[in-house]
Amino acid sequence: MKRILVIGSGPIVIGQAAEFDYAGTQACKSLREEGYEVVLINSNPATIMTDEETADAVYIEPLTPEFCERVIAREKVDALLPTLGGQTGLNLASLLADRGILDKYGVQLLGTPLSAIRKAEDREEFRALMREIKEPVPESWIVESNDDLKALLDHAPYPCIVRPAYTLGGTGGGIANSPEELWEIGQRGLKLSMRSQLMIERSLLGWKEVEYEVMRDRAGNCITICNMENFDPMGVHTGDSIVVAPSQTLSDFEYHMLRTASLKIIRALGIEGGCNVQLAVNPDSFDYYVIEVNPRVSRSSALASKATGYPIARVSAKIAVGRTLDEIENQVTKTTKACFEPALDYCVVKIPRWPFDKFTTGDRTLFTQMKATGEVMAIDRSFESALLKAIRGLEVQSKDLRHPKFSAQSEEELKTSVRQPTDERLWAIAEALRRRWPIAEISRLCRVDKWFLVKMQNLIEAEQALGQPDHEGTEQNVARALQLGFTPSQIRALAPESPRLEAALSNRSSRPVHKMVDTCAGEFESKTPYYYATLGRDSDDVLIELNEGEGASQAVIQTQIELGVSSEAR
Amino acid sequence: MSAYLVLQGGPVLEGIPLGAPGTTTGEIVFNTGMTGYQEILSDPSYAGQIVLFTYPLIGNYGINADDFESDRVQAQGLVVQEACTVPSNWRTSQTLHQFLLEKGITAIQGIDTRSLAKRIREAGVTMAAITHGPPEDALRALQQAAAYDDSDFVLSVTTKAPYAWGYAGKEPIESDASGYRAKIVVLDFGLKHNILRRFAALGIRSVVLPATSSAEEVLAWNPDGVLLSPGPGDPARLGFAVETVRELLGKRPLFGICLGNQLLCHALGGQTYKLRFGHRGSNHPVKDLIDQTVTITSQNHGYAVHADSLAGTGAEITQLNLNDETVEGIRSTAYQASSIQYHPEAAPGPWDSRKYFVQFLEQISKN
Numbered sequence: 001m002k003r004i005l006v007i008g009s010g011p012i013v014i015g016q017a018a019e020f021d022y023a024g025t026q027a028c029k030s031l032r033e034e035g036y037e038v039v040l041i042n043s044n045p046a047t048i049m050t051d052e053e054t055a056d057a058v059y060i061e062p063l064t065p066e067f068c069e070r071v072i073a074r075e076k077v078d079a080l081l082p083t084l085g086g087q088t089g090l091n092l093a094s095l096l097a098d099r100g101i102l103d104k105y106g107v108q109l110l111g112t113p114l115s116a117i118r119k120a121e122d123r124e125e126f127r128a129l130m131r132e133i134k135e136p137v138p139e140s141w142i143v144e145s146n147d148d149l150k151a152l153l154d155h156a157p158y159p160c161i162v163r164p165a166y167t168l169g170g171t172g173g174g175i176a177n178s179p180e181e182l183w184e185i186g187q188r189g190l191k192l193s194m195r196s197q198l199m200i201e202r203s204l205l206g207w208k209e210v211e212y213e214v215m216r217d218r219a220g221n222c223i224t225i226c227n228m229e230n231f232d233p234m235g236v237h238t239g240d241s242i243v244v245a246p247s248q249t250l251s252d253f254e255y256h257m258l259r260t261a262s263l264k265i266i267r268a269l270g271i272e273g274g275c276n277v278q279l280a281v282n283p284d285s286f287d288y289y290v291i292e293v294n295p296r297v298s299r300s301s302a303l304a305s306k307a308t309g310y311p312i313a314r315v316s317a318k319i320a321v322g323r324t325l326d327e328i329e330n331q332v333t334k335t336t337k338a339c340f341e342p343a344l345d346y347c348v349v350k351i352p353r354w355p356f357d358k359f360t361t362g363d364r365t366l367f368t369q370m371k372a373t374g375e376v377m378a379i380d381r382s383f384e385s386a387l388l389k390a391i392r393g394l395e396v397q398s399k400d401l402r403h404p405k406f407s408a409q410s411e412e413e414l415k416t417s418v419r420q421p422t423d424e425r426l427w428a429i430a431e432a433l434r435r436r437w438p439i440a441e442i443s444r445l446c447r448v449d450k451w452f453l454v455k456m457q458n459l460i461e462a463e464q465a466l467g468q469p470d471h472e473g474t475e476q477n478v479a480r481a482l483q484l485g486f487t488p489s490q491i492r493a494l495a496p497e498s499p500r501l502e503a504a505l506s507n508r509s510s511r512p513v514h515k516m517v518d519t520c521a522g523e524f525e526s527k528t529p530y531y532y533a534t535l536g537r538d539s540d541d542v543l544i545e546l547n548e549g550e551g552a553s554q555a556v557i558q559t560q561i562e563l564g565v566s567s568e569a570r
Numbered sequence: 571m572s573a574y575l576v577l578q579g580g581p582v583l584e585g586i587p588l589g590a591p592g593t594t595t596g597e598i599v600f601n602t603g604m605t606g607y608q609e610i611l612s613d614p615s616y617a618g619q620i621v622l623f624t625y626p627l628i629g630n631y632g633i634n635a636d637d638f639e640s641d642r643v644q645a646q647g648l649v650v651q652e653a654c655t656v657p658s659n660w661r662t663s664q665t666l667h668q669f670l671l672e673k674g675i676t677a678i679q680g681i682d683t684r685s686l687a688k689r690i691r692e693a694g695v696t697m698a699a700i701t702h703g704p705p706e707d708a709l710r711a712l713q714q715a716a717a718y719d720d721s722d723f724v725l726s727v728t729t730k731a732p733y734a735w736g737y738a739g740k741e742p743i744e745s746d747a748s749g750y751r752a753k754i755v756v757l758d759f760g761l762k763h764n765i766l767r768r769f770a771a772l773g774i775r776s777v778v779l780p781a782t783s784s785a786e787e788v789l790a791w792n793p794d795g796v797l798l799s800p801g802p803g804d805p806a807r808l809g810f811a812v813e814t815v816r817e818l819l820g821k822r823p824l825f826g827i828c829l830g831n832q833l834l835c836h837a838l839g840g841q842t843y844k845l846r847f848g849h850r851g852s853n854h855p856v857k858d859l860i861d862q863t864v865t866i867t868s869q870n871h872g873y874a875v876h877a878d879s880l881a882g883t884g885a886e887i888t889q890l891n892l893n894d895e896t897v898e899g900i901r902s903t904a905y906q907a908s909s910i911q912y913h914p915e916a917a918p919g920p921w922d923s924r925k926y927f928v929q930f931l932e933q934i935s936k937n
Contacts, residue, residue: 219863220863221863221864222922223855223866224866246605246625248627248630248631249630249631249659250631250659251605251608251631251634251637251661252605252606252608252917252918252919253636253637253917254659255605256916256919256920256921259920260922263922284660285660326855326857326864326892335893337855337892337893339855339864339892340853340854340855340866340893341852341853341866341920342853343603343604343624343625343852344604344625345602345684345687346626347626347627381626381651381684382626382651382652449658450656450658451630451654451656451657451658454655454656454658515684520602520853521602521624521625521687522600522602522624522684522687522688522691523600523602523624523687523851524691524893525691536682536684536685537682537686540684540688
């Protein structure tokens with residue numbers, strides 16, 4: 001094996017964005033490091049991966065089987081790596097295999113076998129596999145008559161979702177909270193369905209949504225890169241959810257129960273490379289359900305990769321050509337192996353970026369279909385300051401938790417805004433906290449975990465304290481606000497002008513330091529980490545090697561921009 | 571109000587009081603686990619130590635009634651960046667602060683824990699003191715404190731009286747012992763409950779004996795095998811335990827965990843040494859040289875087996891740490907004795923190494 005074809009990510013569309021360019025570029029570099037020649041095909045020239053130096057040969061051609069075949073023939077490609085270009089790459093590889101093109105040219109498929117990918121993506125096959133390995137999937141039933149429905153009333157889990165089959169846009173469905181409601185909605189649904197068929201499924205609305213990024217190599221070694229907890233509960237697509245890493249409200253037992261389940265799944269599927277497992281977790285018990293598996297590098301992998309410093313795509317590419325995790329070097333520390341689990345000593349907050357400022361008439365309601373077109377990620381030593389950094393990075397109208405739309409709303413209107421998931425709900429929740437609605441009431445409406453709400457309350461209290469006329473406590477209020485992550489310019493905007501305010505802001509302890517994302521929480525020395533700004537005792541030594549000094553410092557600056565730390569912000 | 575953390579020969583750091591008022595001393599060590607503070611605080615292997623967590627937000631899911639690894643708090647103190655005041659988890663019964671206060675544990679928050687962990691990484695572990703009083707209190711306490719390396723902790727953490735652990739958990743030794751696949755004796759040098767829970771889950775009944783029990787007393791229970799438990803401190807100070815293990819060699823299959831691994835090493839004629847800052851966390855990769863698999867392990871140890879010292883003892887190295895290539899497991903096939911340096915019982919940490927409990931069960935079932 002000498003020449004490897006990498007399929008790029010194609011056009012940037014909603015739900016599949018530039019993260020696959022990032023992954024594909026890493027993969028190409030990684031394969032060339034291993035001594036392979038890389039041929040790249042991508043229809044999107046506005047990507048990093050199509051830069052001349054990324055691959056040995058770059059084809060900017062439509063991502064169709066016909067064009068792929070021509071590239072395979074012309075470049076005498078020995079192998080194909082499809083798992084790093086998102087769904088586009090996978091689908092294309094599938095077509096090439098089905099049409100016998102891979103066999104015709106003797107092209108070996110690298111990474112996760114297609115059969116494993118199908119097993120993960122086909123709903124019925126996946127459910128069967130989960131039953132086989134005793135991992136819970138949400139129960140569901142097909143109901144085709146009133147008798148079927150009657151028989152189900154006693155043992156259906158409530159609430160449950162009723163979906164009539166073959167109706168336009170799912171009309172006639174609904175959520176049943178009791179046998180009475182199920183009977184009513186079910187009967188109506190059976191009449192509306194063209195084939196008199198209903199699908200009834202356990203509703204997980206309001207459960208915690210937790211994700212695990214896991215990796216497996218051909219030898220069967222499995223690791224977790226990172227887990228993530230969604231701020232928005234089940235019901236909102238994870239791409240549209242605010243996400244934190246690592247999880248905050250899971251105990252050690254729960255963390256490892258779900259980790260064990262995720263590793264069991266990646267083993268059972270036989271994935272070779274990275275994989276994302278999504279789980280719904282009951283906030284009041286140990287119950288959980290496996291929702292979905294992405295058998296490839298995904299949007300979440302890109303987030304996990306940047307959140308931890310672990311180069312998921314790079315390592316996945318090496319696994320695809322047969323290397324095992326214990327052979328691959330940890331690129332960040334350069335002293336340890338890729339076979340370990342990153343330890344974070346900071347909190348990561350991701351907020352999606354929606355295009356509603358461009359599509360002003362778009363429906364802002366969020367549900368299970370992703371609407372975001374991008375995301376920002378922020379890192380800090382507390383949730384509060386990471387959240388504020390992320391908000392500043394969004395480049396939306398609000399630079400903090402204030403929003404004129406919600407401060408103008410009536411109590412009733414605000415209730416709806418808190419209940420209904422939209423791109424602006426974060427600010428609606430903030431307004432509810434500002435009006436001192438009880439946390440329990442807000443949590444009941446939006447089903448966001450109390451942990452997040454209390455942290456937001458800390459921010460609102462700091463904001464309100466700053467708004468007081470200047471008094472003896474000003475200095476303390478400013479110190480607290482800085483600690484929580486407000487910037488001096490934000491503090492000046494919130495607090496009345498005073499010499500005390502200026503004195504507090506010029507205090508030496510309000511200057512940020514820079515700490516490393518080093519994959520190991522400081523346990524080992526790191527050679528190529530990146531940095532985030534925070535308030536703290538001291539900075540990590542900035543390691544810039546002389547011969548590549550310029551490149552290294554550029555990398556640091558670039559990362560800070562990605563993290564939403566603009567010079568204005570600090 | 572301020573609290574202070576003073577490191578021997580190091581800085582005086584100002585923070586915010588957490589837990590019970592007072593002054594405490596211990597060897598300061600850092601743990602990189604992102605969860606598991608409750609298990610860690612109650613793990614007897616942390617006796618004599620002040621634990622610093624590198625993860626900045628500690629106490630997020632509070633304290634619950636189930637996740638204790640022993641009957642009390644074993645760590646001497648705690649250092650965190652931020653202790654959560656309003657935890658959120660369905661099992662939470664207390665906040666971290668309430669719990670520490672109730673148990674009389676003095677702790678400190680508001681410390682830049684990354685900065686301090688790096689210092690420990692570079693300078694090695696050292697003695698430290700936390701005080702909620704003036705910093706002079708900490709300095710004075712530090713001067714008076716016995717060095718960790720010169721202290722015996724096993725005798726203070728081991729059980730005073732024998733007890734049993736079966737399907738129903740802890741029970742009097744004379745309770746019904748029928749219906750089990752095997753029975754073992756556990757020598758308690760600083761045992762974690764989850765080891766006993768794992769055994770019970772496999773149908774093994776454990777009789778737990780004090781650390782000072784003789785080989786004769788162990789054998790009097792006619793066990794199918796013997797577990798050498800984890801525990802705190804320097805194994806080289808535990809001559810009496812090494813002697814017991816040596817006498818048990820070949821009489822019953824032995825399985826050692828953590829300190830148990832180091833005791834087995836000494837009993838077989840090997841040596842141990844102190845690591846600069848130890849291994850404490852839930853993410854250490856270990857390669858099993860027998861089946862070539864790599865597992866992510868839960869670790870908590872300050873001492874390690876000296877690889878070269880095993881030459882000529884008949885013992886072989888079975889597992890290695892992939893980060894620093896230290897010894898993570900040894901065995902002596904002649905004596906049917908094996909041990910591992912990390913924590914297959916997890917709590918906290920990954921559950922990947924449970925297979926070693928099964929292997930031990932298979933071994934004792936063969937005899």
